[in-house]
Amino acid sequence: MALSDLSSQYIEKSKRHVLLIVLISILTLLFAVYSMGTGSSSNLGFWSTLKIILGLEEGSNVQNAIIWDLRFPRILMAIVGGTALATAGALMQGALGNPLVSPLTLGVASGAALGAALAIVLDWTIIEYPPGMTIVLNAFLFSLIVVFIIIQLGNMRSISPESYILVGIAITFISGAIVSTLQYFATDAQLSALAHWSFGSLSRPTIENAILVSMILVILLPTALVWAWDLNALSMGGEEFAISTGVDPVKTRKNILILSALMTSIVIAFTGLIGFVGLAAPHMSRIFVGNDFRKLIPCSAVLGSFLMLFADTVGRTLFAPVVIPVGIMLSVIGGPFFMYLLLKKSGGKF
8 A cells, every 4th residue: 555545544534533522522512501401400401501501591590590500510520520530541541551540540539538538537637728628628638649759759760650550559558548447436427428528529619619620720731732742652662662752751651640640639629539531531532533642632531521521410310309429420321331332342352
């Protein structure tokens, strides 16, 4: 086959991949409008909701309160949270060369859980202001301790990708043991609060929280694309090939893991433990667009936002007025679908 034919095929395939990413983005926005009009308190319908959002129709005070005060914060948090966790998962899997890695692997989530447990059970927080944010701040600060450990590991030139994973597992076990001990001595009310936090929910963030997280992630997310070529070099031929192309594997891996850990800690500090989307979205994206991180990262981001939004909408409408936390729904809905895609891709063989 001529070189020009290969080039044409690659261009056509890239166009299809870009079109797919755009279509998923549009689908996510349309589903967000549907989600804003759907719930246990009031079902407005897609077109009525769209007209109210665009200002083409005057909604009642109750309708505006439901759309903008109750549903918009959690929908915005679902989109930005799913985007951040899925992007972090894609970056971590590429940096460590392990498809089983997720944003929770490095111990960031367990550090956040430890901070939340200390605040809930012992009422011990590093920062006591502002009121109502102590659990969030404690979870975030303890997750930053894990980020600091990652930075220190990255300064060791002999560190290997497996070492990051093993240290993350060790941190997870240590934090889990402390949290279990706190649960043993906790009251029923404290146990209930800690369990609710660990489920992962989008009902806690306020509109101010959602906007704050969105602003931070808008700054951090574009940085992920800067390392797309470096990740391609690492995944194509390992460290020796990456070095031959001018990529510093140790520095690249350290920077990517710090960025991923920061994005993860910012989200789970507000939402609690949500992990499945960071593992599943990059895998699904590989099936759709392949292993080129220039397309894999954007596809993971938009697919992660859709998965999070879809799971949250189903969780709050399926058994309304009972709301199932999004962390649970992601595993219930995404798990079987994820298995189906993997089996279909491999022809029934792993």
